[in-house]
Amino acid sequence: xxxxxxxxxxxxxxxxxxxxxxxxxxxxxxxxxxxxxxxxxxxxxxxxxxxxxxxxxxxxxxxxxxxxxxxxxxxxxxxxxxxxxxxxxxxxxxxxxxxxxxxxxxxxxxxxxxxxxxxxxxxxxxxxxxxxxxxxxxxxxxxxxxxxxxxxxxxxxxxxxxxxxxxxxxxxxxxxxxxxxxxxxxxxx
Amino acid sequence: xxxxxxxxxxxxxxxxxxxxxxxxxxxxxxxxxxxxxxxxxxxxxxxxxxxxxxxxxxxxxxxxxxxxxxxxxxxxxxxxxxxxxxxxxxxxxxxxxxxxxxxxxxxxxxxxxxxxxxxxxxxxxxxxxxxxxxxxxxxxxxxxxxxxxxxxxxxxxxxxxxxxxxxxxxxxxxxxxxxxxxxxxxxxxxxxxxxxxxxxxxxxxxxxxxxxxxxxxxxxxxxxxxxxxxxxxxxxxxxxxxxxxxxxxxxxxxxxxxxxxxxxxxxxxxxxxxxxxxxxxxxxxxxxxxxxxxxxxxxxxxxxxxxxxxxxxxxxxxxxxxxxxxxxxxxxxxxxxxxxxxxxxxxxxxxxxxxxxxxxxxxxxxxxxxxxxxxxxxxxxxxxxxxxxxxxxxxxxxxxxxxxxxxxxxxxxxxxxxxxxxxxxxxxxxxxxxxxxxxxxxxxxxxxxxxxxxxxxxxxxxxxxxxxxxxxxxxxxxxxxxxxxxxxxxxxxxxxxxxxxxxxxxxxxxxxxxxxxxxxxxxxxxxxxxxxxxxxxxxxxxxxxxxxxxxxxxxxxxxxxxxxxxxxxx
Numbered sequence: 001x002x003x004x005x006x007x008x009x010x011x012x013x014x015x016x017x018x019x020x021x022x023x024x025x026x027x028x029x030x031x032x033x034x035x036x037x038x039x040x041x042x043x044x045x046x047x048x049x050x051x052x053x054x055x056x057x058x059x060x061x062x063x064x065x066x067x068x069x070x071x072x073x074x075x076x077x078x079x080x081x082x083x084x085x086x087x088x089x090x091x092x093x094x095x096x097x098x099x100x101x102x103x104x105x106x107x108x109x110x111x112x113x114x115x116x117x118x119x120x121x122x123x124x125x126x127x128x129x130x131x132x133x134x135x136x137x138x139x140x141x142x143x144x145x146x147x148x149x150x151x152x153x154x155x156x157x158x159x160x161x162x163x164x165x166x167x168x169x170x171x172x173x174x175x176x177x178x179x180x181x182x183x184x185x186x187x188x189x
Numbered sequence: 190x191x192x193x194x195x196x197x198x199x200x201x202x203x204x205x206x207x208x209x210x211x212x213x214x215x216x217x218x219x220x221x222x223x224x225x226x227x228x229x230x231x232x233x234x235x236x237x238x239x240x241x242x243x244x245x246x247x248x249x250x251x252x253x254x255x256x257x258x259x260x261x262x263x264x265x266x267x268x269x270x271x272x273x274x275x276x277x278x279x280x281x282x283x284x285x286x287x288x289x290x291x292x293x294x295x296x297x298x299x300x301x302x303x304x305x306x307x308x309x310x311x312x313x314x315x316x317x318x319x320x321x322x323x324x325x326x327x328x329x330x331x332x333x334x335x336x337x338x339x340x341x342x343x344x345x346x347x348x349x350x351x352x353x354x355x356x357x358x359x360x361x362x363x364x365x366x367x368x369x370x371x372x373x374x375x376x377x378x379x380x381x382x383x384x385x386x387x388x389x390x391x392x393x394x395x396x397x398x399x400x401x402x403x404x405x406x407x408x409x410x411x412x413x414x415x416x417x418x419x420x421x422x423x424x425x426x427x428x429x430x431x432x433x434x435x436x437x438x439x440x441x442x443x444x445x446x447x448x449x450x451x452x453x454x455x456x457x458x459x460x461x462x463x464x465x466x467x468x469x470x471x472x473x474x475x476x477x478x479x480x481x482x483x484x485x486x487x488x489x490x491x492x493x494x495x496x497x498x499x500x501x502x503x504x505x506x507x508x509x510x511x512x513x514x515x516x517x518x519x520x521x522x523x524x525x526x527x528x529x530x531x532x533x534x535x536x537x538x539x540x541x542x543x544x545x546x547x548x549x550x551x552x553x554x555x556x557x558x559x560x561x562x563x564x565x566x567x568x569x570x571x572x573x574x575x576x577x578x579x580x581x582x583x584x585x586x587x588x589x590x591x592x593x594x595x596x597x598x599x600x601x602x603x604x605x606x607x608x609x610x611x612x613x614x615x616x617x618x619x620x621x622x623x624x625x626x627x628x629x630x631x632x633x634x635x636x637x638x639x640x641x642x643x644x645x646x647x648x649x650x651x652x653x654x655x656x657x658x659x660x661x662x663x664x665x666x667x668x669x670x671x672x673x674x675x676x677x678x679x680x681x682x683x684x685x686x687x688x689x690x691x692x693x694x695x696x697x698x699x700x701x702x703x704x705x706x707x708x709x710x711x712x713x714x715x716x717x718x719x720x721x722x723x724x725x726x727x728x729x730x731x732x733x734x735x736x737x738x739x740x741x742x743x744x745x746x747x748x749x750x751x752x753x754x755x756x757x758x759x
Contacts, residue, residue, distance in 0.1 A: 034574055112611075112655050
């Protein structure tokens with residue numbers, strides 16, 4: 001199976017593309033993939049066109065596009081870094097393993113049940129202060145459009161792991177996103 | 190590659206088009222008319238007449254003459270709309286075993302797709318005669334508001350008639366293709382399509398050859414027929430007032446009234462008043478009674494104002510869905526015979542605050558658009574592309590009878606979308622997937638379009654299994670639904686089996702019948718009845734029936750029939 005392309009890759013444009021470039025790319029992609037122009041491979045054409053249509057729907061709407069951009073920058077973390085525990089820290093190790101279990105369940109649930117997924121990350125975070133867990137909570141809040149909660153979570157992740165540049169970048173970009181959305185809503189984009 | 194024709198299979202009239210070497214041709218029928226009435230008649234001598242011949246004989250033979258069959262395509266007998274329509278047609282409707290509508294005529298039971306197939310077959314034959322080669326493929330148009338089973342029924346009709354339906358497209362979208370607007374410039378247009386039986390309105394954005402539908406709305410039961418009915422009701426009540434006779438009970442009288450009403454309506458688009466004369470419409474103790482009435486345009490407008498007004502709401506809805514204001518619209522294109530009425534043009538002007546565009550032929554635009562799409566599919570035209578939308582939201586029934594939407598209405602198609610569901614009981618081994626279309630929050634208030642079971646789910650606590658339900662709408666607007674159990678990673682995809690419509694074997698059987706028996710009977714009708722019919726038509730003319738100001742079309746009809754008659758003599 002080929003890697004699922006993100007919407008920019010699918011439309012063959014830069015993430016900084018203007019609205020006009022998106023429109024043009026959408027039309028070109030339709031000509032390229034539409035079943036009407038690919039009678040010899042209808043299934044492939046149908047799938048691709050459905051993706052192109054979805055990509056255009058998101059990217060042609062300024063607010064949806066901003067949130068999508070952010071999601072590309074901040075995907076869910078699916079692994080957790082290893083912790084070393086000494087023989088005297090059996091209790092700690094147990095706590096870490098419990099947290100890890102919840103974390104994995106949270107990742108598992110992410111695509112199907114966002115609310116339960118969030119709950120698992122919260123449990124994981126409460127058991128052991130894992131910055132990955134709280135960062136994932138932020139991602140889920142953001143995808144549910146709860147921007148204040150998301151920002152809070154990202155800041156917390158950054159506070160726990162200040163050495164992680166990714167968190168720093170995410171917080172910066174997220175604040176920027178919130179300002180943009182605010183402005184867009186005020187002017188009625 | 191074989192030729193593909195474009196067919197506008199209308200409620201009252203049908204039309205066929207084809208693009209040859211980049212030029213549009215509307216294919217005339219065997220009597221040289223550019224549109225063919227969607228009427229099928231069964232005569233006493235076991236022949237089947239289709240088109241003009243059938244329509245002409247309608248008055249003598251109302252019970253065995255089938256018109257407006259499109260209203261019953263893909264419908265259930267107990268549909269509310271069917272209940273109303275039964276009263277309006279003189280032929281007999283019966284329910285099928287699966288609850289679909291069937292028509293009992295000439296001691297046989299027919300499905301609506303079979304009768305539509307007879308019309309299609311006639312159109313196919315005329316096209317073959319015109320093009321001088323076999324035609325096996327067609328693009329057929331349907332109202333944008335046709336649901337899945339109505340689309341399927343239309344496809345079935347094509348199959349029965351021996352036509353491969355390479356694409357079903359929406360009528361307003363087809364009309365947009367034929368509008369001839371320069372596709373280099375970006376513009377937004379409204380297609381206002383008021384035909385014989387349905388009203389559709391679509392808003393499209395055009396640019397660089399792409400016709401993207403933004404939204405669509407309409408009313409499946411609003412059209413020219415309703416305007417005729419308003420006139421009939423008026424005439425019947427006037428007649429009752431003066432003579433005390435209820436004409437509603439007499440089917441022949443009603444048929445004559447319908448013809449006269451339609452003619453009066455058409456003439457009132459150009460004239461200020463018409464006289465309606467129907468001699469010998471009824472008999473009482475005092476002798477024969479004649480109906481004579483003057484209908485003015487003003488009166489007609491007063492009788493049908495509510496019908497014209499009823500088109501406003503779908504138009505406003507379409508604007509809302511497209512997130513546009515009337516001033517954002519560049520052109521409003523009128524399609525469908527009923528839009529020739531001045532009252533409709535005024536209504537359109539008021540809704541969209543703009544003079545409507547009159548550059549397309551309202552009777553032929555849809556067929557022309559179908560022909561353009563046929564040419565695209567053939568690979569001849571490469572710089573046009575249609576991107577239509579689905580007119581309904583689609584989803585499944587979930588716990589508590591709630592309707593869980595998976596695809597929102599006015600989403601561009603093709604589309605593929607999935608959601609994940611789970612079980613509601615411990616150790617549940619199967620789930621029943623009930624597919625609905627509609628906008629109401631409770632599933633039961635929407636229309637169920639199909640159901641199937643996903644079986645073999647391994648034992649697990651409730652809420653644990655993950656079942657992915659995927660909806661797929663292809664470019665024809667035809668829906669496929671599949672379900673997959675994600676826990677086992679075992680793919681159990683099932684195609685939806687519609688709870689209505691014809692089975693594959695039924696279609697096959699009808700198709701063979703149509704190819705042999707019916708074909709002979711239709712052919713017989715075309716040859717043998719030419720003479721007989723000429724006499725009948727002239728006798729009707731002699732009785733001076735109809736309205737004034739209609740001489741031209743009647744003359745034309747007479748002439749062309751005469752031609753056939755003469756040819757046969759030769």
